[in-house]
Amino acid sequence: MRxxxxxxxxxxxLVLCVFVCIAGIRAQSPAKDSGRLAELKFTGLSHFSxxxxxxxxxxxxxxxxxxxxxxxxxxLLAKSGAFDNVNFRYASEGGALKAEFxxxxxQKLLPCLFDNFIWFSDEQIDHTLRSRVDFYAGVxxxxxxxxxxxxxxxxxxxxxxxxxxxxxxxxHVEGIGRPISRFDFxxxxxxxxxxxxSFPGASAISEGTLRAASKELIGRDFSISGVSxxxxxxxxxxxxxxGYLRARFDAPRxxxxxxxxxxxxxxxxxxxxxxxxxxxxxxxxxxxxxHVFSVADLDHFLGMKPREVANQEKLDAGLQAVAKAYQxxxxxxxxxRNQLILExxxxxxxxxxxxxxxxxxxxxxxxxxxxxxxxxxxxTNGWKLKSGDxxxxxxxADFLTQVAGPTLLKNGVKNMRSSMKLxxxxxxxxxxxxxxxx
Numbered sequence: 097m098r099x100x101x102x103x104x105x106x107x108x109x110l111v112l113c114v115f116v117c118i119a120g121i122r123a124q125s126p127a128k129d130s131g132r133l134a135e136l137k138f139t140g141l142s143h144f145s146x147x148x149x150x151x152x153x154x155x156x157x158x159x160x161x162x163x164x165x166x167x168x169x170x171x172l173l174a175k176s177g178a179f180d181n182v183n184f185r186y187a188s189e190g191g192a193l194k195a196e197f198x199x200x201x202x203q204k205l206l207p208c209l210f211d212n213f214i215w216f217s218d219e220q221i222d223h224t225l226r227s228r229v230d231f232y233a234g235v236x237x238x239x240x241x242x243x244x245x246x247x248x249x250x251x252x253x254x255x256x257x258x259x260x261x262x263x264x265x266x267x268h269v270e271g272i273g274r275p276i277s278r279f280d281f282x283x284x285x286x287x288x289x290x291x292x293x294s295f296p297g298a299s300a301i302s303e304g305t306l307r308a309a310s311k312e313l314i315g316r317d318f319s320i321s322g323v324s325x326x327x328x329x330x331x332x333x334x335x336x337x338x339g340y341l342r343a344r345f346d347a348p349r350x351x352x353x354x355x356x357x358x359x360x361x362x363x364x365x366x367x368x369x370x371x372x373x374x375x376x377x378x379x380x381x382x383x384x385x386x387h388v389f390s391v392a393d394l395d396h397f398l399g400m401k402p403r404e405v406a407n408q409e410k411l412d413a414g415l416q417a418v419a420k421a422y423q424x425x426x427x428x429x430x431x432x433r434n435q436l437i438l439e440x441x442x443x444x445x446x447x448x449x450x451x452x453x454x455x456x457x458x459x460x461x462x463x464x465x466x467x468x469x470x471x472x473x474x475x476t477n478g479w480k481l482k483s484g485d486x487x488x489x490x491x492x493a494d495f496l497t498q499v500a501g502p503t504l505l506k507n508g509v510k511n512m513r514s515s516m517k518l519x520x521x522x523x524x525x526x527x528x529x530x531x532x533x534x
Contacts, residue, residue, distance in 0.1 A: 130162035134192040140199040143233045144178065149197070152176070152230035166195055177240015178202060178231040204238035208246065209268070211282040212319045214350055214362060215259060224253055236279060243279050250281055260360065261285035268321075280321060288318045291353060292365040300372050301334055309334060318364040323348040327368055335372065336408035341438060341445060342373035376406040379444040385451035388425060394449075397421050406445035411436075415449070422453065423489030428518070428527065429454035457487040460519075460526040466533035471507045475500050487527045492516060496531075504533075 136157055138146045150156055153169035166184055173182045181200040186193050210221050225232045228249040231242045247265040254261055266280045290313050295306045309331060313323065327345040335343035346369040354363030378400045383391050398414035400406075415432055422430035431452045438445050459481050464472050478499040481491050496514055504512055517530040 129188045131191040135194040137196040177237030205235040287361045297370040339375040339405040376445040378406045379446040426456040426486040428489045457527045460528040462529040
């Protein structure tokens with residue numbers, strides 16, 4: 097019996113390890129083995145089955161295989177992105193090979209959004225992908241080629257049903273610098289305008305009001321992500337202003353109402369269910385970390401009155417007013433963090449506000465760049481915040497619009513943009529400003 101090579105494949109790194117396991121293996125490179133595959137094992141599986149991997153690499157018990165073929169199979173597993181580590185070893189005896197693949201499944205598996213596949217149910221899409229894409233398991237690996245295989249399978253699904261168009265794949269992120277949260281797959285090349293909207297569950301705000309607020313969706317091409325994003329940005333604020341702080345919209349449902357299912361321009365009716373919840377009234381704000389301003393001062397800035405409707409928009413504006421008050425007093429590093437507390441028992445909303453005031457800064461010097469000598473002199477003369485004064489963090493923005501802008505116009509300068517760099521001297525608690533005009 098001969099025990100042969102162990103190959104370990106890591107994502108991005110290929111490492112070849114040859115182990116001399118028993119007597120009789122010489123130091124030279126081993127000859128390539130081949131023979132009938134008598135046993136095939138996979139260890140380390142959680143999301144995937146042994147049958148799935150066997151089909152994916154095209155190896156089955158009884159096949160005639162070589163060590164090169166096993167090596168290629170391991171490379172195929174690594175390429176999928178489904179595994180952070182892949183290695184295998186095999187033993188040969190009497191023309192038969194026994195192979196074992198040891199894998200470490202990746203933890204970076206992402207959900208998929210099938211954004212506007214209006215002809216198919218989620219169950220149909222899932223069934224098709226599981227049967228055609230080896231490493232699709234309701235989720236796909238973040239790296240590797242599995243997500244692209246999903247895109248191609250969806251395109252083939254369209255064509256098999258006589259539907260024109262192509263499929264795009266987009267790695268979705270929630271914000272700049274954030275990690276990928278899902279893969280979005282979107283049908284392109286087929287107009288699918290929204291014609292009707294309904295809002296089951298609406299009561300506190302009428303369906304007519306919601307429909308009027310959603311008029312820009314009418315005629316726009318349907319997509320689940322587009323309708324959901326609009327509901328969050330354009331409709332939820334209507335509820336938040338009226339104190340319905342737990343209101344939410346469920347995922348949109350849709351129906352083809354115009355033309356055949358595979359028509360060049362299917363028309364869509366959208367249903368957007370809403371769960372309104374209860375109306376909340378304002379209770380109070382609990383302040384911690386404040387020293388410069390009293391609780392009465394902060395309550396005044398916040399502007400919320402007990403038992404009034406807990407208007408989220410008004411509350412947000414009040415918290416911004418608190419932050420601005422600190423800016424005006426030179427606390428340019430102050431942070432105002434809050435957590436909303438909702439009490440169902442008496443339908444009240446309160447807010448825990450934590451303030452980190454930081455250091456109070458004074459004005460150092462201001463420098464204007466990019467101006468003619470005359471314009472620079474006039475703009476400098478208009479700057480009234482003197483060195484040593486408590487620094488007003490709101491002053492520069494007002495100065496640029498109310499003083500610098502009209503001064504530059506008087507000097508024949510139009511459409512000039514400005515940028516500002518704020519330099520903190522923390523040791524001396526001084527702020528220096530450089531304002532550049534372009």
